[in-house]
Amino acid sequence: MSLTSSVPVLRVSNYARARAFWEGVLGFDVVDEAGDPVVGFGIYRRDRAQVFLTAWDGPEASYDGWRAYFHTDDLNALISRLDDAGQAYHGPEDTVYGMREVSVVDPDGNRVCFGEDLGDG
Numbered sequence: 001m002s003l004t005s006s007v008p009v010l011r012v013s014n015y016a017r018a019r020a021f022w023e024g025v026l027g028f029d030v031v032d033e034a035g036d037p038v039v040g041f042g043i044y045r046r047d048r049a050q051v052f053l054t055a056w057d058g059p060e061a062s063y064d065g066w067r068a069y070f071h072t073d074d075l076n077a078l079i080s081r082l083d084d085a086g087q088a089y090h091g092p093e094d095t096v097y098g099m100r101e102v103s104v105v106d107p108d109g110n111r112v113c114f115g116e117d118l119g120d121g
Helices: 017-024 075-083
Strands: 009-012 029-034 041-048 050-054 068-070 090-094 099-105 111-117
Touching: 009 017, 017 029, 017 041, 017 050, 017 075, 050 068, 075 099, 075 111
Parallel strands: 009 050, 068 111
Antiparallel strands: 029 041, 041 050, 090 099, 099 111
16 A cells, blocks of 8 residues: 555635635635535645645644645745735745745634745756
8 A cells, every 4th residue: 555645634714715815825726615504625726736624613732833735846936926915925945954935824824835845946
């Protein structure tokens, strides 16, 4: 058995607001949604990356690190998209482990990082 990929599942307090952020600001497409009577779960994809968003209104352990990490081959294009959307972000920063990274916080406080291998640039 081999694992071929993983998908982060992020909790969101307002599904419609999260959908607008992930679609409008980050450029992900909605693959599928579920919920009855109100949509509260979605599968989003951009290129080969996926993220699941699930509505959640409950306690969660305090954690301020990344909730998801996405590899990209064009970090500058993502930075331009964030700038065009007026979205605050941290970086870009070159790391000691060979990545150039930008992180963004979604409306629910999920810190998401996007990294490009310094050898790819």
